[in-house]
Amino acid sequence: MRITRSIRCVLAAVICGTLFNSAARADGEVIAAFTKNQxxxxxxxxRAGVAQMAEKMRATVKYYTPTKxxxxxxxxxxxxxxxxxKPNLMLFMPIDAKAQLPTIKRLIESGLPIINYNDRGGDAxxxxxxxxxxxxxxxDIAKTLFDHLGGKGNVVILEGVKGxxxxxxxxxxxxxAAKDYPNIKVLASQPANFQRLLGMQTMENLIQQFSTIDGVIAAADASALGAIExxxxxxxxxxAVVSINGVPEAVEAVKAGSLLAIAEFDGFKIGCVATAMGLNAIRGQSAPKxxxxxxxxxxxxxxxxxxxPYKDRTCPTPDAYIAK
Incomplete structure (x- = not known):
């Protein structure tokens, strides 16, 4: 029986493991890297971590970031x-995990290898x-604040995006953490959506409502910096104000004493490790889940x-975080 050229192409793609041309290659892969905003x-x-590791491993990156x-x-x-x-690899973080999940599943089913990074993207x-x-x-960051306050005081929380x-x-x-400190009173907990302006506006409203606020917990540096303003x-x-992330401006605030502490959520390291692990996987190495x-x-x-500065940092590799 004769096999047409088109059928042979499809069979070859399946044997290689993907219709997205992500079989083991020496270099030159194209990575689609998603981030949520600019x-x-x-x-x-x-993005700096993705770029550094991709250059080191001789891959190219196309960035996908909404203008809004x-x-x-x-x-x-x-x-x-x-x-x-049809890139060779995709690095994905969801804007809305529920809304984007069906499309993600369809892309994976069509053969696109996807690393989920930074924020969990649902069951795919x-x-x-x-x-x-x-x-x-x-x-940990709430406990840091509560210990600084001696285990007692009035605290407000600036949440991230609900949902x-x-x-x-x-x-x-x-x-x-608040449950572990019975003498800590949470006066209010309101969304600031990881944003600086909303963090400032929410904090202004809370200042009007409460005459005594001893501490602020912010879900992100941007909200904390707005609250400090x-x-x-x-x-x-x-x-006393604490936050999560560790972006340079917030670290400067720690240095200056206006921000008590930050729980490190290091996007540079995440970008580095996700890129390296994804490229290693499509080049034939096994990857932990x-x-x-x-x-x-x-x-x-x-x-x-x-x-x-990010440009002067050195990317860690996945091996640094895999238990031996």
Whole structure:
């Protein structure tokens, strides 16, 4: 029986493991790297890590970032573009995990290898997840604040985006820590959506509502920096503020003493490790289903390494976080 040329092409693609040309290659793969917006310095770190590791491993990167921050319509359109352009590897973080999951599953079924990184993207057969434990980050940074306050005081929480895995897990960590400190009173917990302006506006409203606030827990550096602006404007510079991420401007605030501490959520490391693991996988190496990168507590005693510009940092490899 004769086999047509088109059938032979399909069979060859299947044998190689994918219709997206992601079989083991020496170099030159194209990576589609998704981030959620162009304004949050955390995602600047993610892109810097992806770029450095891709260059080191001789791959090229096409970045997909909405022009409007966290815009799901643009995010969905960009996923459709990937289905047309057919890169060798995709690094994906969701804007809306529920809305984007069907398209992600369809892309994986068509043969595109996808690493889920930074934020969990729902129940799909990803190659792997690379990120951090948001619950633990939330718990640890809240505990840092409560210990600083001597285990008692009035605290407000600036949450992330309600319904997002990252925001919800961090909030769950904050709440768990508060339960362990019976003399800590949480006056209010309101969304600030990981944003600076909303962090400032929410903090302004809370200052009007409560005459005594001893501490602020922010789900992201941007919200914390906005809260500090509001506190300073109101003459409440003695309020202790903590946050999560570790972007350079926030670390400068730790150095200056206006921000007490940050739980490290390092986008640069996540970008590096996700890129390396994805490229290793499509070049024939096995990949663990998950790599969880530990996060330090950044304080005035240890802040210096986080002030190094992204371009001058050195990418870690997946081996640094895989248990031997």
């Amino acid at each position: 304004v949050d310095p955390h995602f600047e770190g993610v 921050p966290n815009n799901i319509t643009e995010g969905m359109s960009q996923l459709e573009d990937v289905g047309v352009t 057969p990803y190659l792997s997840f690379v990120g951090q434990d948001d619950y633990k980050l939330g718990y 997002s895995t990252t925001g919800d897990e961090r909030k769950r960590g904050f709440d768990a 509001a506190l300073n404007a109101a003459g409440r510079k003695n309020v 998950q790599i969880t990168i530990p996060g330090a507590i950044i304080t005035k005693a240890n802040y210096a390494p986080w002030l190094v």
